[in-house]
Amino acid sequence: MSAVDVHAVVSGRPDGPAVVLSNSLGSTHRMWDAQIADLEQHFMVIRYDTRGHGQSPVPDGPYSIDDLADDVLALLDGFGVDRAHLVGLSLGGMTAMRVAVRAPHRVRRLALLCTGARLANAESYAERAAAVRADGVAPIAEAVVSRWFTPEYLSADAERKRYYEAMVAGTPAEGYAGCCEAIAAMDQRADLPSISAPTLAIAGRDDTATGPSVLAEIVDGVQDGRLLVVPESAHLACAQQPQIVNPALLDHLLAQ
Numbered sequence: 001m002s003a004v005d006v007h008a009v010v011s012g013r014p015d016g017p018a019v020v021l022s023n024s025l026g027s028t029h030r031m032w033d034a035q036i037a038d039l040e041q042h043f044m045v046i047r048y049d050t051r052g053h054g055q056s057p058v059p060d061g062p063y064s065i066d067d068l069a070d071d072v073l074a075l076l077d078g079f080g081v082d083r084a085h086l087v088g089l090s091l092g093g094m095t096a097m098r099v100a101v102r103a104p105h106r107v108r109r110l111a112l113l114c115t116g117a118r119l120a121n122a123e124s125y126a127e128r129a130a131a132v133r134a135d136g137v138a139p140i141a142e143a144v145v146s147r148w149f150t151p152e153y154l155s156a157d158a159e160r161k162r163y164y165e166a167m168v169a170g171t172p173a174e175g176y177a178g179c180c181e182a183i184a185a186m187d188q189r190a191d192l193p194s195i196s197a198p199t200l201a202i203a204g205r206d207d208t209a210t211g212p213s214v215l216a217e218i219v220d221g222v223q224d225g226r227l228l229v230v231p232e233s234a235h236l237a238c239a240q241q242p243q244i245v246n247p248a249l250l251d252h253l254l255a256q
């Protein structure tokens, strides 16, 4: 499948190094809201909606992680960016890893949040794809968001819970399913040693989807990796703990 022209939002310093932010399954580029003010001070920040999500096109699935990587490479080409920092969470991290494997010359530094080279329960994503094609995404929104945040964080603010559930429920069923199928088919473990970009892996301590041991596998596999475990955080560490994630991102991306 050829690349699609994904919806992107650009902000920050037009003359700064580019940072591309790649979102997770069922979210949009808005999942990075808590990072933007800090990143914009230093970088040209390119946020986009993964195909099948947000305002991006929704081609018929299944998709592959290579398709999603092709979209990022086309995005870079479209902005005339030769090399960028790639920051991805979960599905976005899988996409960022794939770009780093296939086009190492396009990647400065990698930040991989709450993601995996292969998910332990990968087959269950094929079942989830079938379920959302049959019934839509809304029926699973509450369960998905209950994995994104710790129970204390979610129950502290009813509006927050509604906001994220609406984000998930608003994802087109075919786009969500196509991305589930990409996750189900993905295994990048053997490719990790070829990743030369300095890599910061960030895990949520309480993440039941891609916990610290899954991120540690990435750190052990790549050439130059470092692990940060974020306390009181589930899957969407960037949203729940920006005060820990943002300084770590800046420290990593600004290093020479």
Ligand SMILES: O=C(O)CC1=CCC(=O)O1
Binding pocket: 023, 024, 025, 026, 089, 090, 091, 092, 144, 147, 183, 209, 235
């Ligand atoms: O939705 C989930 O269960 C967690 C998740 C897996 C890949 C992704 O992007 O989010």
